[in-house]
Amino acid sequence: MTALRKVLLTFVLGTVLLITSCSNQSPSRFDTAQQDSTAKGSSAVVSESQSGGSFNRFFPDESNGYKRVYTQEKQGFAEAKLKKDGKEVAVLSISDTLNNPSAVNKFEQSTETINGYPAVNQGKTGTAVLVGDRFQVKVLSRDNSFTEEDRKTWLGKFDLRGLSKLN
């Protein structure tokens, strides 16, 4: 009898475990993005956006021991690492806000400019400028030695005027 009860108990517990482990994942704060981005006809990148390769020539040149390494080149986006003494100190990027229009909203709060273009700080490590109301140029610190001032200096080294003509 005890043996039978043991078997039954194991069976019941096993079933409960199976049911709970097969139930859906707990809700995630990214569920809405998941649903919207998998809806029919949705896309994260539009074909009118500039090719990533067309941005490369507007990046700053290497100087003063800084090395620039291109790392990503996708539709509407190009990225390079900035390295000093072999260490990554910053990430430089240009992106086309046609792919993510809400990115321009933060520039409404801009109180300063770099080479005439509106600039804002974003988060702990980023500074961005908006060129021609369309292209976002961003520098992100990847090391504490690379300060907000450094970010602004490097933003000024991009060929922002050239980029504005791509519009």
Place this chain on the structure above:
Amino acid sequence: MNKPIFELVNELPTNNVTVMMLRSLDFVVPGEWQNIVGFENTIREVTGETDEEMIQAIGDRAVWLYNDKSQGYQRAMWLYQTVDRADSALGAAALANKVGDKIPLVGGLLSRVTPNPDKAQAIDLTIKLVVELVAFCQINGIPGDSIGDFVAALGEYSGESLMRMAALVCVDGLIPLGPDFILKAQSTLNNLSPQDLSSNPAFSRVSSLIPGGNARGQLDFIGESFDSVKGWMANFVNQRDLTPEKVFSRLQSFIEFSESKLDYVAAFLDMTTNYYEHTGTQTLAARLIERALAEI
């Protein structure tokens, strides 16, 4: 339906045979790999941001980018997932049999493992290398057959990507094929016919995404890829003075095996680990999050 990227990253294990193996290989690339799991955690690690609104915006954009099939991320994920062929039941059995911190490679466990012949192992190594090349290009956006760009980028590999290459060299090269694994792989490729390639299981699984058009063209692509990467691999081994003995001795931190069963160690790891999928998911998530941060 494909799993959301946040689920894939959330479900990465914190400790299994794959993680134990990668930890034991830390001596090859000291400090490069931390087992970062969890999507939000990855966002915090990659970006250094702690503001909840920022984390939400970055994560949302990353989800959108991943789900846009034109962006290549899902193809890369499929490649990383498909090239591994871990037998999760065997992995679980191995963990269940642990004595202290070690898995004894004996008895029933041993009988379920069959060593690969050298030829199949050499093909596996070259296929994994080509998968890395194609996945790299899908993630970072360089045209799919740009071997030169990939070789230049290898020199810049760090973190989990460098650990993946370290594991490839150790576990799919040095351990199963010995110290002259590069020569062995090269000579296998030189003598391989398109028919041989087509009948290899590792190739069949991923062939739809290997450039080249047909088996002949794909064999050429694999040959050229291997040719251009072998110098990098040889340097990697020489600079670190890596030998099968050194790797075996580190693997003994979590598997117990006798000298007479060395053949079985590579086969056991091949069947119980999915280090390409594990570190590939970490690489993909990191690049996706970097791009999302730049675009928001």
